Structures are given as structure tokens and as C-alpha cells.
Amino acid sequence: MAAGWEIRPEEPGDAGAVLALDNDAFGPGRHAKSAYRLREGVQPVSELGFVAVENAELVGSVRFWPIAVGDASSLLLGPLAVKQGLRGRGIGIDLMRRGIERARVLGHASIILVGDEPYYARVGFAKLPRGSVRFPGPVDPARILGLGLQKEALENLRGDVRRARIDDPVCAAGAAVAPAKV
Numbered sequence: 001m002a003a004g005w006e007i008r009p010e011e012p013g014d015a016g017a018v019l020a021l022d023n024d025a026f027g028p029g030r031h032a033k034s035a036y037r038l039r040e041g042v043q044p045v046s047e048l049g050f051v052a053v054e055n056a057e058l059v060g061s062v063r064f065w066p067i068a069v070g071d072a073s074s075l076l077l078g079p080l081a082v083k084q085g086l087r088g089r090g091i092g093i094d095l096m097r098r099g100i101e102r103a104r105v106l107g108h109a110s111i112i113l114v115g116d117e118p119y120y121a122r123v124g125f126a127k128l129p130r131g132s133v134r135f136p137g138p139v140d141p142a143r144i145l146g147l148g149l150q151k152e153a154l155e156n157l158r159g160d161v162r163r164a165r166i167d168d169p170v171c172a173a174g175a176a177v178a179p180a181k182v
């Protein structure tokens, strides 16, 4: 039987529904996680956001963030979320496959994430050598996974993970800093 959902690129008008989905899947505590520090003040890669739509409702989402690992550019996968009650049907895998495929076409070298290896191995992720890639905060090394999109990209991935760029500077309290007037 054909899948009842459609995967399509995320559009600007989807932002509210994606936020609601992520809030529901991860809760407000997610912002304290190490991976979120890498997303603070940075916009996701717009060409790599995908959503799953079923019966005109947004039921799943995946995004990728631009990061640097040592001297290399890479991508951070996540958040990946599927609406409760609709999980376990393949939507999550379908979303990731679309994103990964597009990232490959766009010439990205690698993707990393923090997550459960048995799940992400289904789309090709594997544990990275312990200590090779260091996140800015406490992360279980066994959950640091990577996928190479270009030859040797993963083998050469080494060092501290940091934001590839900062789009919206934020002050310590989290409020956006107004651009300086000139």
C-alpha cells in the first residue's frame, strides 16, 4: 500500500507548525541540550528542511544545521520529529532519506547527530571514533553518529563542533541584540 503521507520541502509558512511539533516531541527542556547550543542564533539550512504532510496536516519535520567540525564544514541533523500517534510507520526514515539525498546533491560532505545508533543506522549513520568529534557540552560519546556523503569525509572529521556561522546574535538573557546603528 502506498504511504499516506507526502514529503515536501519546508516552506516559510510551516514554521509555526514545525515549532509546535518540536515542542510536543521534545518539550521546552530541549534548549538546554548540547546540540541546541549549536543552533542558537543560527538559521537551519533552508534547502534541507522537509516536512511530512498527511490529510493536509503537518505531521513530521526534519531540519539540518550548518556546523564546523575542526576545519571541516558539516551538517547537524535534527530536530527530527513525527506527530505522536503516527509514529512507527516510516515517516521519520522517509524524512531523513529526503534530507540526506538533497544534502548529497547539494555537495555537503558529511552529517553528524546525537542519537540512538540502532535507529539512525537505518539511513546509514554509524558511531564516530570515540573522542574524534567533540560537542560543546556533555554528550554521551556512544551517541555521536556520522554519515559521510563524500569520499573520506568522515575519516577526516576531527575536532570541536561549533556553529558554522551566527545569523542572529543573542545576548546572555536570550533576547535578540539590535543591530548597531551607524
Ligand SMILES: CC(C)(COP(=O)(O)OP(=O)(O)OC[C@H]1O[C@@H](n2cnc3c(N)ncnc32)[C@H](O)[C@@H]1OP(=O)(O)O)[C@@H](O)C(=O)NCCC(=O)NCCS
Pocket (backbone or CB within 6 Å): 025, 026, 078, 079, 080, 081, 082, 083, 086, 087, 088, 089, 090, 091, 092, 093, 094, 115, 116, 118, 119
Ligand atoms: C524518533 C522519531 C522521529 C521516529 O519517527 P517514526 O516516524 O516513528 O520512525 P519510523 O516509522 O521511520 O521508524 C520506526 C522504526 O524505528 C524504530 N525506532 C524508533 N525510535 C528508535 C530508537 N530510538 N532506537 C531504535 N529504534 C527506534 C521503531 O521501533 C520502528 O521500528 P520498526 O520499523 O521495526 O517497527 C519519532 O519517534 C519521534 O518524533 N520521537 C520524538 C522525538 C525524537 O526523539 N526525535 C529523535 C531525536 S532528534
